[in-house]
Amino acid sequence: MSSVYDEIREAAELSAAPRRSPSRPLVRVDLSTSSIAAEADRLWEALEPLAAEHDVDLVRVGTLGLSWLEPVVEVERPGFGGGGAVVYGPVRPEEAGQFLTAALGEHPLEDAAQWLIGARTPVQGVPSLSDHPFWAPQERRLMQSMGVIDPESLDEAIAAGAYEALDRAIEMEPMAICDLVLSAGVGGRGGGGFPAGQKWKFLLGAQSQTKYLVCNADEGDPGAFVNRVLMESDPHLVIEGMAIAGKATGSDYGFIYIRDEYPLSIARMELALAQARERGLLGENIFGSGFDFDLEITRGAGSYVCGEETGLIASVEGLRGMPKIRPPFPAQKGVFAEPSNVNNTETYANVPLIVQHGADWYRLHGTESDPGTKMFSISGSLERPGILEVPFGMGMDELLLGCGGGPPDGHTPKGIQPGGPLGGLLPASDLGLKLERPPFTERGVLLGSGGLILFDERASAVDLTKYFSEFCEDESCGRCTTCHGGSQRLVEVLERIMHGDGREEDLERIGVIDKTLQNANCLHGQFTPYAVRGLVNYFRDELDVHINDKRDPAQVAPGLTRYLITDQSDPRLEEAATFCPTSCINRAPVESDDDEEPSDELGDWQINEPQCIHCDVCREIAPDAIRVEDRYLTMLSVV
Amino acid sequence: MERFAGLLQQLPRHQGEMLRALHLAQEELGWISRDAIRLIARHLRVSEAQVYGPATFYAEFRHSPPPKTLVTWCSGPSCRVVGGDRVRRIFEAEFGCHMGENTADDELGLWLGQCNGTCEKAPMVWVNGRVVGPLSMVDTVKLARGLKAGDDPVTWPERPIKIAPATFVDAESTYGSEHADSGPDGTNDGTV
Known part of the structure; x- marks a missing residue:
């Protein structure tokens, strides 16, 4: 450890001590986009005036992932039941006083039973959160500090170990870092799965004075909110990962491209950048090593196709976010024509863990093709929607039916929509698939960036396919006629089918459009037909009933x-x-x-x-x- | 407009500042007007067409003044599978305008929003940026008519919360249905 980092760490630990080992009760309130949607901000306002009266400290934290129980509140009472932290939820703003009195009273287990979820760290007499079906199979690495530390406090992040890996990486040779990341096998988390270490080596080998890093946080896939949770709950993890990547690739500047739909992520990342700069964790001569690195945030403006790396680069440059034909690859010619590297937010976030614990530790979980863990956001027809982190290779049924609890009110699963609008559709019979890329690719769908949507018999597969095709049409950048014209035709055909004018030859027509779209220049067009291919392959009966019998079994058309x-x-x-x-x-x-x-x-x-x-x-x-x-x-x- | 022109001067004169300049215009003026495009073009030393291009490419930028109360409808699939499209049809019928349009008096407007991952609230809308959901169809009609009658969207009273019970592996009987009763009202069970 460098002496500079040691000093920073020591000071941060001292300053964060009251929160790490509190002398009076700590009340942690989950303030993230999901919880604010459930009025956690109003809960905070209600709790604030009560804090002094109850002699407690109120702390803002990120999310634990229990979205369906928001707003979630955690109470840590020194001396009570061993001093662990008990998680409660949902606590409505109007219940704030009643809740505090109950949770801080003599018999919280009885008095606050209506809110009790479980104990995050052991508390005598309280069921452990790790026995909860949503929590039990999780392997929380990236999410380790989420919901525990204040995402707006650099001290707490450092005291929890942030920037320790950067300190270590700064003393390593760039090639050694690339090799380490490559041997850990971390793949592109946006869905591509291309080995990050390999990509970095391309940039390291590029001949240029200026090299840029780009973080893709334009998480446009509806139903996927992994990056949002990362940036909102542990922003310094992303910054640290990018700084290490900077050292590994010889780059000294990076852009974090965040979609405009995530205002809280933008605010927390801006704050985290300013804090890191002020503490000397970004900027010139980091830890006195001579390594310079800085970052800026580019705010997106609502364009899905900017998630494609060349589209993203065009957008950073201030142009229309239209993808370009590769080659040249970004490592040859990227942002402002300089060699660049684009990775997903989650990919960067994995890097500090690899540097810290080594490649072998990283490979303890996961599979041969996809080592490590992956964050998944699960939603749709589920008893317990939320966000969690599990090892690659876990069964999809375990995740959606076990953790997620399956469809509520006795409905039956009908299908799964993985990987966003370009990911395709799977029938419920494929629930047993393992969560890694190969089995999904074999079935003609994409695992994607971590969004999984379960739908039940009330949803129409034809309607969903039409929605995805409309989405792809709407978000096509308009450069290739194959893409914007092809998706328009696709929508027309599906719309006609849903209005009872389906014809037998439509299946053949869909096949022709599918083939044509595969000739589009970028992945957006090439993947557009995945959804309709899933419909034809796995929901053929339903499509046939629409076309031949003019009937919609789900009765939504x-x-x-x-x-x-x-x-x-x-x-x-x-x-x-x-x-x-x-x-x-x-x-x-x-x-x-x-x-x-x-x-x-x-x-x-x-x-x-x-x-x-x-x-x-x-x-x-x-x-x-x-x-x-x-x-x-x-x-x-x-x- | 003057304030916007002043703030614009603080941005570096570089094409890479385009999105920042457009966001600034939308924040200050509420929409990207023709005048704003001219100012940005002059400041960044590019042609007006080079500003107009990005301004019309990105879906977030408005090209007409915003309404007083904006209802953004979530178009995401999680909403879709639980009746999101019906919510859209109700708002369009009640407001008498389509997505991206305002009512004749500019009091209310509809906007097509993209999923931001608060899917446990599906189906939902944002009223001036605040999530309202999960909406039953009856709630949707009430919300739309309330907004038409001038209800303050922030204090809209009947925000139904549907909460699934938390169940433990081994402690189901103890903790089974406690949470189901903790919602403030039971209006969202489909019956009225």
């Missing part, structure tokens, strides 16, 4: 279904009519025989079908009186 009133006597129809956004549920006055005196009597309730937008609000109110029927079947039976 407006063109194939219609709403019918089946029970005129239901009193709730009145309310349903008032809630209808298009006022299409009406009843006309009964025609009177007497022209002079119109009748007050009203006739039957009717749904004016052309106006109906299939929003389902009426059926939510009067479920027994209104039914969704197959449009064409019912029409036939009327005839």
Whole structure:
């Protein structure tokens, strides 16, 4: 250890001591995007004035990953049950006072039982969090400090070990770091899986005075929020990883490209950069070693295709984020035409751990093709959506049904959507697949960047495919006609099928579009047909029913279904009519025989079908009186 | 506009500052006006077309003034599989405008948002940046009509929270259904 780092570490440990071994109770509140969506910020406001009264310290932390229990609060009481930390949730803002009194009282286990989740560190009499099905199979390496340290405190990060690996790496030869990362086998976490060490060697070998690093935090895949959690809960891990990469590749400047949808990530990363600079962990002559490195943040502006590395580079340069044909690869000609290296946020975050613990430790978990652990964000039809870190090679069923608890309310899994819009679709029978790249690639889908969405029988595979195709069409940069034209045709065909105009030759047409799209210049176009290929391969029955029988088994396609009133006597129809956004549920006055005196009597309730937008609000109110029927079947039976 | 022009001067004159300049314009002015494009072009020493290109490429930049209350609809798949598209149709019908448009009086507007990973709130919308969800269809109609009537979106009262119970491997009976009852109201069980 260099003496400079030693000094920094010592000072940080001293300053973070009250939080690491508290003398009075500590209340940690999870303040991250997910928890703020569940009003954790209001909870914080409610707790603040109560803190002095209860003699506690209030600390902001990142997320533990228990998204479905947000807002999560952790209470650490010195001397209580061994002094461990107990996790509670969800604590509603209006319950703040009641909660504090209960959790800090004599019998928290009974009084605060309604919020109790488990003990993160052992507390006598409290079930351990590690026995919780969501937590049990996890191997938390990247997430080790998440939800424990204050992401806005550099002292706490350093006291927890941040920048120790950088100190070690700075004294290593660049090639030795590249070799170490290569032998650990960490692959590109954006989904490509290309060995990071190899990529770094390309940049190290590039002949140029200026070399740039780029961190891809443009996490555009809907349903994936791994990078967001990393940057919000442990920003210094990412910065440290990039600084080590800088040393390994001979680069002294980097860009972190964060999508604009993550304002909290941008704010926390900006703060972390400023803190690191002030402490001399970034900037010139780091730890007195002569190594210079600095970073800046580029804020994206809502473009999915900027997640593609050449598109990302164009965006950093301030141009339209349109991908370019490779070669030249970024290591030859990247940002502002200088050699560059683009890695995913999670890839960089793994590096400090490898330098710290070595390649063999890193390979303790994971598989031959994908060593190490991976963070996954799981959502969709799940009892327990959230974010967790597990070793590569774990069964997908263990993750989604075990940790995630499977679909709620007794619904049955129908399929999985891995890897974002370009990742494809899998049927529920593939739930047993191991979470590593090869089995997914064999099935014609992508494991991607860590988003897994489970859907149940209520969702329509055709509708989902149409959504993904629309997404790809919308996000196509527009350069290649194969891509923007191809995805447009794809959407048209699927739209027609969903409106009951599907034809038998559509399958063949989809095949032609699929083949054409594979000739697109960048991965966006090449991967666009993955979703529809999944539909044809694994949900063929459903597609056939749409095309041949003009029927949607999930009953979501407006063109194939219609709403019918089946029970005129239901009193709730009145309310349903008032809630209808298009006022299409009406009843006309009964025609009177007497022209002079119109009748007050009203006739039957009717749904004016052309106006109906299939929003389902009426059926939510009067479920027994209104039914969704197959449009064409019912029409036939009327005839 | 003057304030924006002043702040713009603080940015280096380099093409790489393009996104920063556009974000600045949107923050200061609410949208990217023709005048803003001209100012950015002059400052960065590029043609107006070179500003117009990125300004129209990225979906976040507006090219018309924002409404007073912006409802951003999440288009993500997690929302989609639990009725997100119905939420969109309700808002479009209630507001009488489509995605990216404002109501005639510019009080309300709709915007197509991308998934930011708060999927446990699906289906959801952001009202002036604040997540509201999970929405039943009845909630959606109430929210849309409340906003039309001028309700303060921040204190919108009926924010339903649906919480799944926490279950332990071995302690199911002890901790099984405690959490299910802890929601503030039970309005989201599909019945009214």
